[in-house]
Amino acid sequence: MALRACVQVKWTTSSLKLKPIIPAVIGSFHYKPLSTAACRTSESIAVNHGPEHRGLFYTVPPEVKKRLFEHGGLPKSFAKQVKTFGEAALMVREPALEVMRYLKAADYSRPAVRYVVYGRAGCGKSLTLAHIVHYGMNSGFVLLHVPWVPDWLRRCKEVANAVFKEGCVDLPIDAAAWLVHFKNQNLSLIQELDLRVSKEYTWSKRESTPEGAPLLELVELGISRVKYASSIIVALCRELKGLSTAGRCKTLVVIDGFNSFFHDKTRVVGEDKSIIPPSKVTLTEGFLEITRPDWCNGAVVVSVDRIAVPNDRWESDLPVYQLGKEGFEHMDPFIPIQVTEYDNKEFDSCIDYYVDRRWLQLEKSWTEEGRKELSFLSNRNGYSLMHLCAPL
Structure with a gap:
């Protein structure tokens, strides 16, 4: 009864908030009204983000989230939290601000600059790429975004002999799903720029894509005729390289888990039950093609991650170890971008956000002592912190 006398209950559409009339004491914890201003920014356009926004949360508008990430791009655990x-x-x-500064200052008449994002597992590499994808949309780039390469090489839905390349295999269903993702992200921009293919493609005796056909026609064919989807992605990558070099568009390539392309530990199984290496998967050809520096008017941002290729013997998270000799030589030269654990400002901002969202409901976890304990237990790793806070 004493507690009821001390607080006035106020319902909102998002949560239950307690508005103190006089200071209420629950044990040794003094309740304080929460302010969301300390952990948020109202600037929701990624291209406008700068040093003054560092460590603050911004909300991706629902229509932008649907356009960019409906078919992938956010880690599964984070997607559940979003829901x-x-x-x-x-x-x-x-790390995202650093890449954005480089993209703004780049000379796009020169060969495409490659950026390799690296860091420990759970530090936020995938979310850094998501932020960069949002920036690319705001800046008018055609997006060539692969949400997670291991989904193809370790959890593919179907394997078929390659239609046009003997000794290789296609992943038709995964390829068609990716083309849907590409179309969803770029539909309005490709229509606005009126991008067209540079040569004729013959897929069968009855099916072909004539020279000068809209680029979207090529994409639609891959979606409706999944048999050709893998080969169409290779053609799409080559067309975008040519269109960018010709100055018809700007292309931003963003690939998460890129090091998977250079390690033979796949779960792609051929007809003879043998393990198929990435070099024999048609999709690999297209994305290795567009990550070479032999084109301009674009940029390439990839991430390397040890969980993309399970191996208990990894010596380091550095790109030279994650890419291996072949991958490192393919990407060299590149600009390394390290994603680290939260610093003091980022950690406090994350805790404030969890309190605001009522993810943290145990009062002691809001205190300075509770924050120190969470900092120690999680080592300020974003993924670890999220799971530590779940039962609190």
Whole structure:
């Protein structure tokens, strides 16, 4: 009864908030009204983000989230959290800001610059790429975004002999699904730029794509005729290289788990039950083609991650170890971008956000002592912190 006398209950559409009339004491914890201003920014356009927004959360508008990430791009654990919180909020962090500064200052008349994002598991590499994808959309880039390469090489839905390349295999269903993702992200921009194919493609005796046909016609064919989807992706990558070099468009390539392309530990099984290496998967050809520096008016941002290729003997998270000799030589020269654990400002901002979303409900976890304990237990790793906070 004493507690009821001390607080006035106020319902909102998002949560239950307690508005103190006089200071209420629950044990040794003094309740304080929460302020969301300390952990949020109202700037939801990624291209406008700068150093003043570092460590703050911004909300991706629902229509933008649907366009960019409906078919992948957000880690599964984070996507569940987005559904729980009712919003897609990304933290503005220095690695993403660094890449954005470089993209703004780049000379696009020169060969495409490659950036390799690396860091420990759970530090936020995939969310950094998601932020960069949002920036690319705001900046008018055609997006060539692969949400997670291991989904193809370790969890493919179907394997078929390659239609046009003997000794290789196609992943028709996965390839068609990716073309849907590409179309969803770029439909309006490709229509606006009126991009067209540069040569005729013959797929069968009855099916072909004539020279000068809209690029979307090529994409639609791959979606409707999944048999040719893998080969159409290879053609799409080559067409975008040519269109970018000709100045018809700007292309931003973003690939998560890129090091999977250079390690033979796949789960792609051929007809003879043998393991198929990535070099024999048709999709690999297209994305290795567009990550070479032999084109201009674009940029390439990839991530390397040890969980993309399970191996208990990894010596380091550095790109030279994750890419291996072949992958490192393919990407060299590149600009390394390290994603680290949260610093003090980012950690406090993350805790404030969890308190605001009622993800943290145990009062002691809001205190300075509770924050120190969470900092120690999680080592300020974003993924670990999220799971530590779940039962609190």
